[in-house]
Amino acid sequence: MMDSGWVLALSGCMVGSIIGFVARRSHFCTMAALERHWYAGDDRPLRAWALAALTALIATQLLSAAGLVAIEKSFYLTEPLPLAGAIVGGLMFGVGMALVGTCGFGALVRLGGGNLRALVVLTGLGLAALAAQRGVTGHIRVALLDPLSIDLTSYGGQSLGALLSGAIGFDVSLILALVLGFTGLWWVFRSASFRADHGRMIAGFVIGLCIAAGWVITSFFAARALYPVQIEAGSFVMPVGDTILQIITVTGELPDYGIGIVVGVFLGAAVSALRSDDMRWEACDDARELSRHLLGAFLMGTGGVFALGCTIGQGVSAVSVMAISAPIVLISIAAGARMGLGLLMEGNAFSFLADWRATDTKS
Numbered sequence: 001m002m003d004s005g006w007v008l009a010l011s012g013c014m015v016g017s018i019i020g021f022v023a024r025r026s027h028f029c030t031m032a033a034l035e036r037h038w039y040a041g042d043d044r045p046l047r048a049w050a051l052a053a054l055t056a057l058i059a060t061q062l063l064s065a066a067g068l069v070a071i072e073k074s075f076y077l078t079e080p081l082p083l084a085g086a087i088v089g090g091l092m093f094g095v096g097m098a099l100v101g102t103c104g105f106g107a108l109v110r111l112g113g114g115n116l117r118a119l120v121v122l123t124g125l126g127l128a129a130l131a132a133q134r135g136v137t138g139h140i141r142v143a144l145l146d147p148l149s150i151d152l153t154s155y156g157g158q159s160l161g162a163l164l165s166g167a168i169g170f171d172v173s174l175i176l177a178l179v180l181g182f183t184g185l186w187w188v189f190r191s192a193s194f195r196a197d198h199g200r201m202i203a204g205f206v207i208g209l210c211i212a213a214g215w216v217i218t219s220f221f222a223a224r225a226l227y228p229v230q231i232e233a234g235s236f237v238m239p240v241g242d243t244i245l246q247i248i249t250v251t252g253e254l255p256d257y258g259i260g261i262v263v264g265v266f267l268g269a270a271v272s273a274l275r276s277d278d279m280r281w282e283a284c285d286d287a288r289e290l291s292r293h294l295l296g297a298f299l300m301g302t303g304g305v306f307a308l309g310c311t312i313g314q315g316v317s318a319v320s321v322m323a324i325s326a327p328i329v330l331i332s333i334a335a336g337a338r339m340g341l342g343l344l345m346e347g348n349a350f351s352f353l354a355d356w357r358a359t360d361t362k363s
């Protein structure tokens with residue numbers, strides 16, 4: 001049974017189906033969370049996303065301490081740290097996310113409900129990711145961004161836990177993870193309105209646990225299978241491109257966990273949409289909207305590869321292994337999204353700077 005590559009893909013599909021179902025059910029979306037926080041003063045969606053990341057962090061680190069997860073083999077912790085790629089790619093991804101109105105994960109969830117704009121986005125994102133990883137834009141990454149990477153091996157590695165442990169002289173990774181995790185949970189549950197929003201609470205817990213499960217499943221197969229297995233938990237940039245390749249070409253390679261989770265999120269979202277009678281066919285209204293979605297998809301696919309992840313890949317999976325790239329990419333994505341929203345809604349990508357200056361003047 002372990003020798004069958006289909007088992008790994010089906011495992012990813014099962015986990016992805018759970019994620020897609022609860023995400024569709026609770027309207028879990030990072031872009032929507034940021035937009036509501038900035039423009040509506042509602043931080044419940046943002047707290048749900050934080051809950052997912054913090055749950056994944058605590059669960060993953062406990063599982064790692066128990067020897068069930070080989071997070072040190074995660075590509076988020078592979079040297080060197082792509083610092084320039086994290087910043088530039090994060091900014092690109094954030095702007096693209098604002099132009100589209102969601103990320104790759106959110107597009108899969110929307111596609112499950114019949115949104116054909118999401119199909120355009122996913123196709124463009126997947127092709128752009130392939131080009132950035134293996135094609136023409138990959139040359140730009142290799143020539144301009146990769147030389148600006150930083151090797152942290154001598155300091156202990158790319159994990160915050162490893163860096164602190166190296167500085168102190170003994171392993172404090174689990175202690176640090178628990179301190180960060182429970183401090184974050186204290187912030188999340190400070191909000192009475194969030195505590196009353198049971199749907200978002202459940203979604204945050206479930207998605208976080210599913211990401212931790214991904215580390216366990218791929219670590220298990222990597223240790224026992226007779227074929228190479230990438231240890232991963234969930235990302236929606238390069239796996240989307242790999243899914244497209246799997247559909248249109250016959251290479252002799254079976255789908256991996258990443259492809260399985262992509263397919264699973266779509267299927268889970270579709271089941272949720274059907275159960276709640278929320279299936280609606282939607283398409284772009286005009287050529288202008290189509291071009292905006294194509295540009296956003298290109299920026300997300302390219303930026304996601306440059307940054308080694310997306311709002312779920314870096315925002316939840318990388319957070320769960322305490323990768324130092326995670327906060328860098330997340331801040332860059334948020335900055336890019338704010339710039340993109342400013343451009344779309346106010347005609348000025350840097351309008352938020354004027355808002356900050358006005359606030360400082362009043363205070």
